[in-house]
Amino acid sequence: xxxxxxxxxxxxxxxxxxxxxxxxxxxxxxxxxxxxxxxxxxxxxxxxxxxxxxxxxxxxxxxxxxxxxxxxxxxxxxxxxxxxxxxxxxxxxxxxxxxxxxxxxxxxxxxxxx
Amino acid sequence: xxxxxxxxxxxxxxxxxxxxxxxxxxxxxxxxxxxxxxxxxxxxxxxxxxxxxxxxxxxxxxxxxxxxxxxxxxxxxxxxxxxxxxxxxxxxxxxxxxxxxxxxxxxxxxxxx
Numbered sequence: 001x002x003x004x005x006x007x008x009x010x011x012x013x014x015x016x017x018x019x020x021x022x023x024x025x026x027x028x029x030x031x032x033x034x035x036x037x038x039x040x041x042x043x044x045x046x047x048x049x050x051x052x053x054x055x056x057x058x059x060x061x062x063x064x065x066x067x068x069x070x071x072x073x074x075x076x077x078x079x080x081x082x083x084x085x086x087x088x089x090x091x092x093x094x095x096x097x098x099x100x101x102x103x104x105x106x107x108x109x110x111x112x113x114x
Numbered sequence: 115x116x117x118x119x120x121x122x123x124x125x126x127x128x129x130x131x132x133x134x135x136x137x138x139x140x141x142x143x144x145x146x147x148x149x150x151x152x153x154x155x156x157x158x159x160x161x162x163x164x165x166x167x168x169x170x171x172x173x174x175x176x177x178x179x180x181x182x183x184x185x186x187x188x189x190x191x192x193x194x195x196x197x198x199x200x201x202x203x204x205x206x207x208x209x210x211x212x213x214x215x216x217x218x219x220x221x222x223x224x225x226x227x
Contacts, residue, residue, distance in 0.1 A: 034215060043205060043220035044157065089157060093216070101147060101170055102207070102216050104157040 002027040006090045006105035013080055014113050021075040021108050023064075023090035031092040033057075033066055033073040034102065038087045047075075047088070082112045116140040120206050120219035127196055127226055135191045135222045137206030146189045147207040147216070148181065150174070157205070163189065196226045 007022040025031065035047040035057070048057030053068035062077045073090060090105040119138040127133050139146050148160040161171040161181055168181065180192045189208075193200055206219045 036218075044207075044218040046215045046217070049215050101159045101162050103159070106156045 002031070002092060002094065002103055004090050004092055004103055004105035006088075006108055009087075009107070009109040010111055011108060012111045012113065015082055016079045017112075019075070019077040019080045019084075019110070021088055021090075021110070023073045023075065023105060025071050025073065025090075025092050027071075027092055027094065029094060030068075031094050033064070034091040034093070035062070035064055035073070035075050036089040036091060036104070038089065038107070040086070044089065080110075080112050082114055085110055085112045116217070118206055118208055118217050118219035120204075120222050122222060123220070124223045125225070127224070129198060129226055130195050133193050133196055133224065135193075135204050135206075135224070137189045137191075137219055138187055139189055139206065139208030140210075140217055141187070143208035143210050143217075145169075145209050146183070148191045149205045149207065149218075150202040151205065151221075152202045160191070160204075193224075196224075198226050200224060201226045 003026045005024050032051045034049045036044045037047045038044050047062055048059040048064055050057040050066035053066055056065045064073050064075045066073055087107045087109045089107045091102050093102045094100045121136045146163040149157050150160055151157045159172050161175045162169045163181055178194045182190050203221045203223050205221045207216045209216045
C-alpha cells in the first residue's frame, strides 16, 4: 500500500545551520505531498505542499521539491532558528479533487541549539 | 484564517466509560477525518467521512468507535467503552479537496485511567 518513509530523528543542529530532512514515498499514480509541523504541545500545522511533479512548495524559509523520478520530497532550510525546533511530518494524499485520507511518515524531531 | 475547533482539549475518563470528542470543521469543507497520535508516535488514520457517511476506516476503528455529524456543523467521535490503550491525542481534520491541504484541529488529549 501507499506509505511515507522519513529519516529517523532526532536531528540536532546549531542555529543558522543548513537543514535537510529526507522523505521518500511509495504510491501509485500522482499523490499530493505535504510537510506538516508539530510544535511542542500543539497540533499539526501545514507547512508546505506540492501537488504535481517538479512543483516546489515553500513557506517560512522551508522548501521541498516533488521529485517523481526519485519519489522524494526532502525538506530543506538554509538557516535554521531555535524557533524551528519541532517535529516534522512528511505526508501524502491520493485524493486530488476527492480527498482520500492523508498518510503520515513517522515524524522527525528537530532540535536547534542556540 | 479559518480553524478546525476541537473540544475538550483534555479529557480524563475511567476505563469502560463512553467518551465523545467534538470537532467543528471549517464551514465550507466537505471531507472530515479523525486521526490519533499515541504519545511520541506516528499519526494514525482512524476514519474519513463524506456526504454523511464513512468513506474509509482503518483497522483501529472497530465497533467501539463511531462518528456522527449530527447538525451540519459538529463532527463527533464516540468511543463506547474506553480502554487504557485508547489514551492518545485525537486530531480532527477537514478539507475541501486534497490539493488545498488538510486543516487539523489542535487535538483532544484523552487519558484513560
